[in-house]
Amino acid sequence: MREKLILVGNGMAGVRTLEEVLKLVPSHYDITVYGEEPYGNYNRIMLSPLLAGDKTIEDIIINDDQWYAYNGIDFQKGKAIVEIDRINHKVISADGESESYDRLLLATGSNPFMIPVPGNDLPGVVGFRDIQNVRQMLKAAGPNKHAVVIGGGLLGLEAANGLMQQGMSVTVVHLLDTLMERQLDAIAAVMLKQSLEKRGLHFLMAAETEAIIGDQRVERVRFKDGTEIYADLVVMAVGISPNISLAQSAGIHCERGIVVSDTLQTYDPRIYAVGECVQHRGITYGLVAPLFEMSKVCANHLACVGISRYEGSVTSSKLKVTGIDLFSVGNFKGDENTEELVFCDEAEGVYRKLIVRDNRIQGAVMYGDTLDGSWYFDLLRDETDISDFRKTILFGQFHLGDSGHGDDNRVAAMPDDAEICGCNGVCKGEIVKAINDEKLFTLDEVRAHTKASSSCGSCTGLVESLLTLTVGGDFSVAPHLKPLCGCTDYTHDEVRGAIAKNELKGIRKIMDFLEWKTSDGCGKCRPALNYYLVCIWPGEYKDDYQSRFINERVHANIQKDGTYSVVPRIWGGETTPAQLKSLAQIAEKYSVPTVHITGGQRIDMLGIKKSVLPKIWGDLSKAGFVSGHAYGKAIRTVKTCVGSEWCRFGTQDSTQLGIDLEKMTWGAWTPHKFKLAVSGCPRNCAEATIKDFGVVAVDSGWELHVGGNGGVKVRVTDLLCHVKSSEDVLEYCAAFLQLYRERAHYLERTAPWVVRVGLSFVKEQMVDSEEGRKALAQRFYYSQKFAQVDPWAERAEGLDEHEFTPLKRVS
Amino acid sequence: MQAVSSLENQNTEWIDVGCLDDIPSLGARVINSAEGDIAIFRTADNEVFALRDRCPHQGGPLSQGIVLGKRVVCPLHDWKIHLDSGEAVAPDKGCAASFPVKLEGERIMLCLIPNEGCPNE
Ligand code: SRM
Ligand SMILES: Cc1cc2nc3c(=O)[nH]c(=O)nc-3n(C[C@H](O)[C@H](O)[C@H](O)COP(=O)(O)OP(=O)(O)OC[C@H]3O[C@@H](n4cnc5c(N)ncnc54)[C@H](O)[C@@H]3O)c2cc1C
Ligand code: SF4
Ligand code: FES
Numbered sequence: 001m002r003e004k005l006i007l008v009g010n011g012m013a014g015v016r017t018l019e020e021v022l023k024l025v026p027s028h029y030d031i032t033v034y035g036e037e038p039y040g041n042y043n044r045i046m047l048s049p050l051l052a053g054d055k056t057i058e059d060i061i062i063n064d065d066q067w068y069a070y071n072g073i074d075f076q077k078g079k080a081i082v083e084i085d086r087i088n089h090k091v092i093s094a095d096g097e098s099e100s101y102d103r104l105l106l107a108t109g110s111n112p113f114m115i116p117v118p119g120n121d122l123p124g125v126v127g128f129r130d131i132q133n134v135r136q137m138l139k140a141a142g143p144n145k146h147a148v149v150i151g152g153g154l155l156g157l158e159a160a161n162g163l164m165q166q167g168m169s170v171t172v173v174h175l176l177d178t179l180m181e182r183q184l185d186a187i188a189a190v191m192l193k194q195s196l197e198k199r200g201l202h203f204l205m206a207a208e209t210e211a212i213i214g215d216q217r218v219e220r221v222r223f224k225d226g227t228e229i230y231a232d233l234v235v236m237a238v239g240i241s242p243n244i245s246l247a248q249s250a251g252i253h254c255e256r257g258i259v260v261s262d263t264l265q266t267y268d269p270r271i272y273a274v275g276e277c278v279q280h281r282g283i284t285y286g287l288v289a290p291l292f293e294m295s296k297v298c299a300n301h302l303a304c305v306g307i308s309r310y311e312g313s314v315t316s317s318k319l320k321v322t323g324i325d326l327f328s329v330g331n332f333k334g335d336e337n338t339e340e341l342v343f344c345d346e347a348e349g350v351y352r353k354l355i356v357r358d359n360r361i362q363g364a365v366m367y368g369d370t371l372d373g374s375w376y377f378d379l380l381r382d383e384t385d386i387s388d389f390r391k392t393i394l395f396g397q398f399h400l401g402d403s404g405h406g407d408d409n410r411v412a413a414m415p416d417d418a419e420i421c422g423c424n425g426v427c428k429g430e431i432v433k434a435i436n437d438e439k440l441f442t443l444d445e446v447r448a449h450t451k452a453s454s455s456c457g458s459c460t461g462l463v464e465s466l467l468t469l470t471v472g473g474d475f476s477v478a479p480h481l482k483p484l485c486g487c488t489d490y491t492h493d494e495v496r497g498a499i500a501k502n503e504l505k506g507i508r509k510i511m512d513f514l515e516w517k518t519s520d521g522c523g524k525c526r527p528a529l530n531y532y533l534v535c536i537w538p539g540e541y542k543d544d545y546q547s548r549f550i551n552e553r554v555h556a557n558i559q560k561d562g563t564y565s566v567v568p569r570i571w572g573g574e575t576t577p578a579q580l581k582s583l584a585q586i587a588e589k590y591s592v593p594t595v596h597i598t599g600g601q602r603i604d605m606l607g608i609k610k611s612v613l614p615k616i617w618g619d620l621s622k623a624g625f626v627s628g629h630a631y632g633k634a635i636r637t638v639k640t641c642v643g644s645e646w647c648r649f650g651t652q653d654s655t656q657l658g659i660d661l662e663k664m665t666w667g668a669w670t671p672h673k674f675k676l677a678v679s680g681c682p683r684n685c686a687e688a689t690i691k692d693f694g695v696v697a698v699d700s701g702w703e704l705h706v707g708g709n710g711g712v713k714v715r716v717t718d719l720l721c722h723v724k725s726s727e728d729v730l731e732y733c734a735a736f737l738q739l740y741r742e743r744a745h746y747l748e749r750t751a752p753w754v755v756r757v758g759l760s761f762v763k764e765q766m767v768d769s770e771e772g773r774k775a776l777a778q779r780f781y782y783s784q785k786f787a788q789v790d791p792w793a794e795r796a797e798g799l800d801e802h803e804f805t806p807l808k809r810v811s
Numbered sequence: 812m813q814a815v816s817s818l819e820n821q822n823t824e825w826i827d828v829g830c831l832d833d834i835p836s837l838g839a840r841v842i843n844s845a846e847g848d849i850a851i852f853r854t855a856d857n858e859v860f861a862l863r864d865r866c867p868h869q870g871g872p873l874s875q876g877i878v879l880g881k882r883v884v885c886p887l888h889d890w891k892i893h894l895d896s897g898e899a900v901a902p903d904k905g906c907a908a909s910f911p912v913k914l915e916g917e918r919i920m921l922c923l924i925p926n927e928g929c930p931n932e
Contacts, residue, residue, distance in 0.1 A: 438902070448902050449902045451888075518879070518880065519855065519880055520837060520854075520855055520878070520879045520880050521879065522879055523877050523879065523884045523889065526877060526879070527877075545835075546835055546836065546837040546838050546877070546878070547837075547877070549877065549886070550875040550876065550877075550886040551886075553875075554875075558872075558875060558886055558887070560869070560887065562870075562871065562872040562875075802833065802834075802835065802838075802840060806840065806841045806842060806843045806848075807828055807829045807833055807834070807840035807841060807842055807851060808828045808829055808842050808843075809842070809843040809844075810826055810828070810842060810843070810844050810845075810923065811844070811845055
């Protein structure tokens with residue numbers, strides 16, 4: 001016999017929970033859903049565009065009747081539950097019928113708050129909560145008619161904007177003298193008011209409603225100061241209150257909302273509650289993202305697979321009025337302990353304010369251009385120390401370089417064929433279609449379905465904007481600390497800590513010890529664990545090549561046709577006629593289809609069949625070449641310029657130093673690829689200031705620069721320090737590399753790593769402390785003893801032969 | 812093509828293609844055949860599976876991917892493919908033909924006629 005699950009409240013949180021339950025245990029429950037409204041579950045957020053005429057009811061339905069039927073759900077449409085009989089485990093509906101449950105889920109949402117003034121129940125006075133309200137508004141709407149919206153918050157302004165789109169003249173009445181005081185500061189509020197006024201809205205600020213007057217229906221609104229204005233329609237949008245009457249009458253403990261635990265259980269363990277009706281750790285929520293988080297956790301427990309807990313959410317908000325970009329998050333007002341960083345360009349209508357305490361973002365308000373909102377939100381959640389980029393933070397994450405789509409950021413205005421994701425060639429139209437057709441709500445879902453933003457990630461902000469435009473927001477709330485991947489709840493740092501502390505020396509051992517959720521891990525954690533083991537146990541851990549991505553497994557780059565490319569090391573980018581001759585001979589001998597001079601000052605031979613790799617490597621090895629690791633999360637190239645040896649401006653021998661650096665570092669595995677360069681003078685022909693470790697010669701010695709890269713998001717290096725001799729450069733380089741190897745998360749390049757931990761931290765560890773630097777360098781030299789074995793030579797001699805030969809040929 | 816395979820499936824011809832230990836655990840090897848390469852996978856539990864070595868996305872060599880449980884991750888653009896059916900893991904759509912394969916003791920026995928059900932073949 002299946003257990004019986006009853007859902008009361010057919011809204012966004014309740015049905016989302018059911019979807020999650022069905023995903024986990026499709027046939028565990030017989031499900032009945034009671035919904036007071038006569039519709040399938042719809043996207044309440046989209047009531048504003050529905051009112052404005054930008055969407056139809058069909059557009060905003062998330063689950064139609066077929067969905068309920070397909071999943072075998074008994075859907076009691078338009079039926080309210082009026083009583084819960086907890087002793088006999090029954091719910092009783094308005095028409096007197098009763099139905100028993102094993103588990104009950106309450107998701108009754110909230111009610112719009114109607115201010116208690118005379119006349120608040122007259123026909124023509126409506127809240128703004130459901131489709132019925134919108135219908136009432138549309139019925140009253142028309143040209144030459146006047147609407148009064150009470151409440152200048154998010155909801156009120158969206159209602160006012162919608163009614164104006166319907167041709168009404170609209171006055172917004174607000175109790176305070178600034179709009180949206182719960183999301184905006186005074187400056188942004190003024191900018192918002194001005195632009196709404198330009199569109200034709202009227203405002204009555206600091207006005208307190210005293211009565212609503214009318215005979216058969218609403219006619220006028222009167223204020224405390226005695227003034228009156230004419231009204232065909234009054235919309236109350238002053239707030240919401242959790243809908244707890246049903247729970248309360250059943251004796252379930254409620255305060256402002258239905259009180260639930262971290263597992264979304266009420267005080268009656270058979271009864272769960274999610275959504276706006278609940279109060280969790282003293283907080284009630286009025287936005288969808290945290291509700292969906294609750295749904296996930298609750299479903300987990302309903303499916304009896306649950307160990308997860310809901311621990312509360314930080315939320316951000318956006319106003320959905322087309323053409324007005326506004327974003328706010330956290331403590332955006334500040335207090336005596338906080339500082340403000342402000343950027344304001346009135347002519348362009350752009351305003352940004354960050355509230356900072358101890359160099360950590362506490363809150364943000366943005367007006368006009370909100371594309372960086374999600375970045376600030378991340379920095380806030382991760383409690384990132386921003387001291388090292390405080391000076392530029394207001395310009396946004398992409399103020400330098402954002403290859404693939406320039407800075408074409410006005411998403412709403414883009415045509416459907418505008419390319420959003422340059423890596424995977426995904427256009428706006430495709431993404432919008434997928435969001436609508438597949439009912440996607442989160443960035444991760446869009447990534448899975450369209451591949452947009454799944455490669456280099458630089459278009460993430462654009463995709464988020466498209467989500468906002470299409471479904472009203474990105475509904476994913478990232479947990480406070482990000483787990484390494486879906487196979488575990490532990491973070492990168494926790495996993496690393498556990499490996500060292502418990503002397504775990506194999507991938508299986510880690511997975512067993514930390515109770516991995518999947519049997520073999522995934523494509524994210526396996527390579528990460530392998531790297532951590534290589535880094536922590538040099539000489540002891542046997543590299544698990546089955547956990548490496550193909551390129552690293554066979555020491556060559558796979559190409560689109562399944563052939564490989566071979567890039568031998570050219571130390572410091574300097575070669576000789578003899579080397580070139582032997583490369584030419586080898587390329588001819590194997591009829592290499594393409595020989596290319598790479599962007600990293602070396603020579604790439606492309607189009608080589610896998611079975612030929614060991615042979616070509618054997619020949620390269622004989623001619624004195626070693627692997628260039630162009631395929632690895634490893635030391636790549638050391639670019640140099642000709643330096644003082646030839647150049648009339650050169651101050652030091654940059655070429656020789658580059659060669660020495662490459663000889664010291666080659667072969668090391670790193671969290672992400674690592675590139676170096678040495679320039680002979682500040683003209684910087686080797687582009688050292690966009691490398692992971694860049695060296696620039698000056699008259700008095702060498703400047704060391706770290707944390708730069710070209711690529712997707714160009715980042716210019718930070719100056720680490722100045723040193724005198726080339727021996728110093730080598731030691732500092734070894735120390736920096738080791739610090740990065742030991743501290744960065746797998747697949748985190750030096751640029752984001754330095755931003756995350758802060759340049760000051762790096763300096764503390766290896767510049768200020770000589771002892772620290774020497775110890776780091778020693779650990780690096782030790783690990784190099786095992787790393788500097790040419791993988792090509794080994795394989796030319798037969799290692800891993802199975803990789804390069806077919807198992808069998810059959811005809 | 813389908814008609815032929817159902818006809819021949821009745822007297823399936825098994826070919827000995829090698830021994831289990833020729834394939835690394837959580838790895839794959841390739842069989843060259845006249846109709847194209849076939850990838851033989853070995854899971855952590857020593858099960859073997861055989862798929863056409865061509866990803867339904869853009870033809871990437873599946874034999875070069877990382878094996879996880881009963882799935883392989885294509886090395887080119889990260890599609891995940893079920894080893895038993897050859898179907899791409901949702902939301903991606905498509906499939907690589909699968910071939911009957913079994914272990915007789917340590918020997919791997921393969922049949923060169925693909926299983927039915929993959930329209931790509
Ligand atoms: C061969 C080469 C292009 C060329 O013909 O010039 C190249 C080829 C590839 N690059 Fe690159 N990059 C090459 C120089 C560069 C440079 C220039 C440089 O190093 O000065 C850059 C920008 C500088 C930088 O990295 O900071 C560069 C930035 C990238 C990026 C973006 C990195 C980023 O942090 O944003 C990727 C993608 C990645 O690594 O995730 C990438 C990835 C790739 C991959 C590995 C793509 C892939 O996964 O298959 C390409 C491999 C092709 C192959 O099989 O050889 N390549 N790539 C260059 C090899 C240099 C070498 O000798 O090893
Ligand atoms: C106009 C508008 C714009 C919004 N914009 C945003 C936004 O931009 N971003 C954002 O994150 N959030 C926004 N919200 C808030 C968001 O819509 C809500 O947070 C969300 O819908 C709450 O989900 P819920 O399931 O808790 O409640 P609801 O979606 O309200 O569902 C509750 C359902 O339960 C039914 N019900 C109640 N009692 C009973 C009963 N006894 N028997 C049977 N059925 C019952 C109700 O009729 C209702 O259908 C907006 C809301 C509105 C109204
Ligand atoms: S070589 Fe680099 S820039 Fe060129 S296509 Fe490949 S990844 Fe893109
Ligand atoms: S070819 Fe396999 S994922 Fe693209």
